[in-house]
Every structure is written in structure tokens, then in C-alpha cells.
Amino acid sequence: MGNMKLTLKIWRQAGPSAKGAMVDYPVTDISEDMSFLEMLDVLNDKLVREGQEPVAFDHDCREGICGACSLFIDGRPHGPSRHITTCQLHMRKFKDGDVIHVEPWRSGSFPIIKDLVVDRGAFDRIQAAGGFVSVNTNGNLVDANAMPIPKPESDKAFDAAACIGCGACVAACPNSSAMLFVAAKVSQYALLPQGRPEAKERALNMVEQMDKEGFGNCSNIGACEIECPKDISLENIARLNREYLGASVAKE
Amino acid sequence: MAQQGLFGTSLAKKYWMALTGIFLITFLVVHAGINAMIFFNDGGVTFNTWAHFMGTNLIIRTMEIVLFLGLILHVVDGLMLWKQNRAARPTDYAFAKHNANSKWYSRSMGILGTLILLFLIVHLWHFWVKTRHIAGTMEPYGVDAAGQENLFALMADVFSNPLIVVVYVLGCFSLFWHLLHGFRSAFQSLGLNHKKYNGAIAFLGAAFAIIVPLLFASMPVAMYLGWVK
Numbered sequence: 001m002g003n004m005k006l007t008l009k010i011w012r013q014a015g016p017s018a019k020g021a022m023v024d025y026p027v028t029d030i031s032e033d034m035s036f037l038e039m040l041d042v043l044n045d046k047l048v049r050e051g052q053e054p055v056a057f058d059h060d061c062r063e064g065i066c067g068a069c070s071l072f073i074d075g076r077p078h079g080p081s082r083h084i085t086t087c088q089l090h091m092r093k094f095k096d097g098d099v100i101h102v103e104p105w106r107s108g109s110f111p112i113i114k115d116l117v118v119d120r121g122a123f124d125r126i127q128a129a130g131g132f133v134s135v136n137t138n139g140n141l142v143d144a145n146a147m148p149i150p151k152p153e154s155d156k157a158f159d160a161a162a163c164i165g166c167g168a169c170v171a172a173c174p175n176s177s178a179m180l181f182v183a184a185k186v187s188q189y190a191l192l193p194q195g196r197p198e199a200k201e202r203a204l205n206m207v208e209q210m211d212k213e214g215f216g217n218c219s220n221i222g223a224c225e226i227e228c229p230k231d232i233s234l235e236n237i238a239r240l241n242r243e244y245l246g247a248s249v250a251k252e
Numbered sequence: 253m254a255q256q257g258l259f260g261t262s263l264a265k266k267y268w269m270a271l272t273g274i275f276l277i278t279f280l281v282v283h284a285g286i287n288a289m290i291f292f293n294d295g296g297v298t299f300n301t302w303a304h305f306m307g308t309n310l311i312i313r314t315m316e317i318v319l320f321l322g323l324i325l326h327v328v329d330g331l332m333l334w335k336q337n338r339a340a341r342p343t344d345y346a347f348a349k350h351n352a353n354s355k356w357y358s359r360s361m362g363i364l365g366t367l368i369l370l371f372l373i374v375h376l377w378h379f380w381v382k383t384r385h386i387a388g389t390m391e392p393y394g395v396d397a398a399g400q401e402n403l404f405a406l407m408a409d410v411f412s413n414p415l416i417v418v419v420y421v422l423g424c425f426s427l428f429w430h431l432l433h434g435f436r437s438a439f440q441s442l443g444l445n446h447k448k449y450n451g452a453i454a455f456l457g458a459a460f461a462i463i464v465p466l467l468f469a470s471m472p473v474a475m476y477l478g479w480v481k
Contacts, residue, residue: 011346022346075349101347108342174350174359175337177262204256207263211255216340217262217333219361220437226353238445241263245443248257248264 002031004091007099008043010055013112020112022101025055032092036079037062037069039091040102056115062087064229067164070171071116072103077168077227085166085229105171109178109213122213123165123181129209130202131185133194144194153191160187162230169224169232175216180224182210183236190243200247207244262336265329270441272326273434277460279319284467290480296404300396303403307383327369334362357429358437364430371423378410379403411475424469431461 005028013020027043034042037059044054060068069086073079079089094100102116110118135141161184169180186203189195195202218237225234258264286306289299306312350359357364382389383403393405411417435457439445444453474480 009346072345072348075345075347076352080352103345103347106341106343106345108340172353174354176340177337207261208255211262214340215262216337217265218441219266219333219337219358220433220440221354221358223350223353234440235445238440238443240443241266241441242443244263245258245267 002029002034002091004028004030004032004094004096006030006039006094006097008102009099010102010116011104012055012115013104014114016111016113020115022103030091032090034091035062035087036071036073036089036091037087056113056117058117059087064088065164067166070105070118070166070168072101072105072171074100077105077171078166078229082226083229083231085164088229105167107167107170107176107215109176109215110167110170118167120165120167122215123167123178125213126178126182126206126209127165127185130198130205131189133189134198147193149192157188157191160184160191160232160236163188163228163232164230166229168227168229170215172223172227173216173218174221174223175219177218177224178210178213178215179218179237179240180228180232180234182206183240184232186240186243187236190239199243200251203240203243203247204251207240265333266441268325268329269333270438272322272329273438275322276319276326277431277435277438279322280464284464287471288467290404290407290471290475293480295397295481296402296407297396297398297400299404300398300400300402304400323372327365330362330365355433358433361430361433364426367426368423368430371419371426374419375423378416379406382406407471408475408481411472414476417472417476420472421469424465427468428461428465431465432458435460 005026008025008027009022010025011020012023025043027039027046030039030042037057040055040057047054058068058070060066062069064085064087067085069078071078071086073086073089074094078084078086080093081089104110104112104116105118105120107118109122110120112118163181163184165181167181170176170178173179186206189202190199220234220237222234225232255261258267286302287299289302290296292298350356383406390401390403390406393402393409396402396404411420436454439453471480
């Protein structure tokens with residue numbers, strides 16, 4: 001057991017249409033070795049024992065690869081450290097006596113379901129609009145490694161594919177823009193030969209869906225790149241801008 | 253609104269913002285270059301020669317219309333982006349550390365642009381409206397040493413008021429911050445992001461954002477203080 005004492009200011013909201021508010025929760029006996037989510041587990045354990053409603057928050061793998069955890073912690077997506085998700089944030093980053101604000105992602109396109117849980121279905125719908133390659137799976141699949149791809153190109157594609165779709169880019173962006181996410185998803189295919197045949201439709205359709213979901217417009221502020229747990233580069237947004245421009249001009 | 257293509261979509265708005273922005277940047281070069289002729293300190297003769305050329309040349313007068321269209325498109329597009337971007341986050345954060353991940357001027361392009369627009373209204377009134385559309389404005393200023401219409405004298409008259417000098421310097425400050433983000437941003441919006449050139453674009457953008465507004469601001473100040481006669 002640790003001995004940190006903290007005051008948490010957490011957004012509580014009973015349901016999608018309920019009115020929410022920031023509520024203060026003192027927590028004690030927090031170890032600096034706990035992850036932020038484990039600290040919230042301690043709080044929820046206490047709340048349940050006291051017969052109160054626990055704080056709802058998203059989490060799954062708790063090792064930084066699934067993209068489920070979110071949380072706007074102490075004014076920043078996934079908290080104060082760079083290149084990590086909330087589950088990888090440890091309490092040693094905070095000091096005894098700290099007051100920590102914990103809020104859900106704020107975006108009209110990510111409606112709140114309950115407390116800190118938001119509906120990121122908009123990302124799924126953008127992905128479904130073009131984030132794939134159409135492959136014939138009728139038993140005549142070509143081995144993926146049969147096509148030689150230069151290492152620098154495959155590295156770039158892999159860097160873009162590292163996006164876990166957590167939504168920190170949208171949460172960080174003053175415009176609530178989803179461009180870094182869409183740019184990563186477009187780029188991971190645009191950089192590979194398998195993705196080229198559908199590249200034009202992909203860029204046009206994914207951006208169309210992004211606009212339909214009501215995300216804001218990118219104005220190259222760059223907050224997304226700083227807050228992205230997977231260090232997705234703004235180069236990808238430039239690539240999407242090129243892909244979309246080319247597709248708009250050349251699409252038949 | 254179109255759902256795909258080069259009009260109405262979110263990316264189209266960015267392309268138009270970037271293209272009109274770069275166009276307005278090229279205008280600033282011409283404008284600053286010609287106005288800097290006052291620094292010949294020859295009683296405005298060189299400046300008046302150029303001003304006369306700009307005011308009468310058919311190609312320049314046609315470009316003036318294109319310039320106004322470009323400016324209007326830049327302003328309207330910017331206001332549409334501003335409105336949409338604000339609407340995209342109906343409930344704001346109770347506590348956010350924006351400075352941890354971005355620059356204040358990058359986040360304030362709408363406000364900076366509005367300040368520049370307000371300045372432009374004052375500026376256009378002082379020179380463009382008065383000289384082109386109000387008859388008799390130039391009469392009290394007579395002619396210069398070379399017998400040309402004396403726009404230089406009008407300039408000296410306008411900038412004899414310290415309050416106007418302050419407004420112009422503040423306008424140049426807004427322009428400085430607006431360009432510091434806008435110049436580089438225009439290239440990114442058009443997809444022009446490459447490791448080989450990013451350093452050069454960032455340097456050129458910062459240099460432009462400093463030099464051009466500084467040059468503009470130096471004009472009313474120099475005239476008010478009597479450095480240029």
C-alpha cells in the first residue's frame with residue numbers, strides 16, 4: 001500500500017441525456033506504482049463498499065495497445081506524459097496532495113454514454129467507409145509477403161498503422177478534428193501497393209464520413225501529434241491532404 | 253454542401269484557405285516593397301511614381317479586383333471554419349492545459365484574423381476609399397517635387413496622428429502572429445510537408461512573419477517621428 005493522498009475532480013453524468021457535473025473525491029493510500037486506472041479501481045472499490053455508484057470508465061487490455069482507455073487527465077488527453085495511454089500512466093507522475101481533474105473526451109461527435117465513457121462509434125463508421133482493402137477470400141489468397149515492399153515504405157505504413165483509434169487527437173484538438181486518425185488510416189494503405197487500387201475512393205469516402213460525423217476542421221495546430229500515444233506524425237495529415245486533392249481532381 | 257470534392261468539404265475549405273492565404277502573402281510582398289520607397293527620403297517622389305503606376309495600370313487594377321475576391325474568400329472561409337470548429341465541441345473542458353501541446357497564436361487564427369480585418373477597414377478608409385472614391389481628397393496635398401499627385405503627403409498627414417500610428421502598429425502585431433502560424437500552415441494544408449523542405453519552410457515563414465510586419469510598422473512610426481520627409 002502506498003501513502004499518497006489525492007483529490008480527484010471527476011465528471012459524473014448518469015446517462016447520455018443527463019446533466020453532468022464535476023464531483024470531488026478524496027482518495028488515500030495510493031501507491032506511486034499504481035497505474036492511473038488502478039488508482040480509479042481503488043476509488044471505485046471504496047465507492048461500491050459505501051453503496052455508491054462507481055465511476056464508469058473505459059479500459060480493456062491495460063497494456064497500451066487496445067485503444068479503449070481514454071480520459072482527459074489534469075488538462076491533457078491520457079495525462080501529462082507523452083507517448084502513453086492512460087493505463088500506462090503511473091501515479092509516480094503525481095505528487096502527494098495533488099488535485100487532479102478527470103474528464104471524458106469532449107467532442108460533439110463522441111457523445112457521453114456515462115461518466116467518463118464516450119461513444120467512439122464515429123471512428124468505426126469512418127473506418128467502415130474505406131479503411132480496408134477489398135480482398136477475394138475465396139481460397140485464392142496471395143501470400144502477403146509475396147510482394148516485395150521497400151523497408152522505408154513499409155516502416156512508414158507501419159508507423160501509421162500503429163494508431164489504436166483511442167481518440168486522443170480529437171480530445172486534444174481545439175477544433176475537435178479527427179484528421180490525425182483519418183490521416184493515419186488512409187496513410188497505412190496509401191503507402192502500400194495493396195492499398196493503391198482503392199486509394200482515391202478511400203480518401204474521398206473516409207473524409208466524407210468524417211465530415212458527416214460533425215468533427216471540426218484541421219487548422220494545423222499540432223496538438224494531436226503531441227498528445228498521440230502512438231506518436232502518429234503530422235506528415236500523415238499532409239499525405240491525406242495530397243491524397244484527397246489528387247482524388248478530387250482525378251476521380252472519374 | 254458537397255460531400256466530396258473541392259467545394260464545401262472540410263479539406264476543400266483548407267485548400268481554399270491555404271491558396272487565398274498564399275495569394276494574400278504575395279500581395280503583402282508587393283505592398284511592402286512599394287511602400288518602402290518612402291525610405292528613399294526624397295520627399296516621396298519615388299514612392300509617388302510607383303503609387304501612380306499601381307493606381308493607373310490596367311493589369312494592376314484588374315488584380316485589385318482579384319485581390320478583393322481573394323480577401324473576401326479568405327475571410328468568409330475562415331469564419332465558416334471558426335463557426336464549425338466551435339460547434340464541434342458543444343461542451344468545453346472544465347480544465348485544459350492547451351499550452352502543453354500547442355501555441356496560443358495557432359489556436360487564435362480566427363481572433364487574429366478578425367483583428368486584422370478590423371484594421372483593414374480603418375486602413376482602406378484612410379487610403380483606398382478616400383483617394384479612389386471621394387473626390388477632392390488629394391487636392392489639399394498638391395504635387396511633389398516632380399509634379400506628381402502627392403500620395404506621400406496624404407500618408408504624412410494621416411500618420412501625424414499618434415493614435416492612428418498606434419492602431420497601425422497593433423494591426424502589424426496581429427499580422428505578425430497570424431503569419432507566424434498561417435505561412436507554414438498553408439503549406440501543410442496543401443500537403444507540402446517533406447523532411448527535406450520543412451526546415452526551410454519554417455525558417456522562411458518565421459522570417460516573413462517578422463520582416464514584413466516590422467517593415468510595415470516602421471512606416472507610420474518613421475513618418476510620425478519625422479525620420480522620413
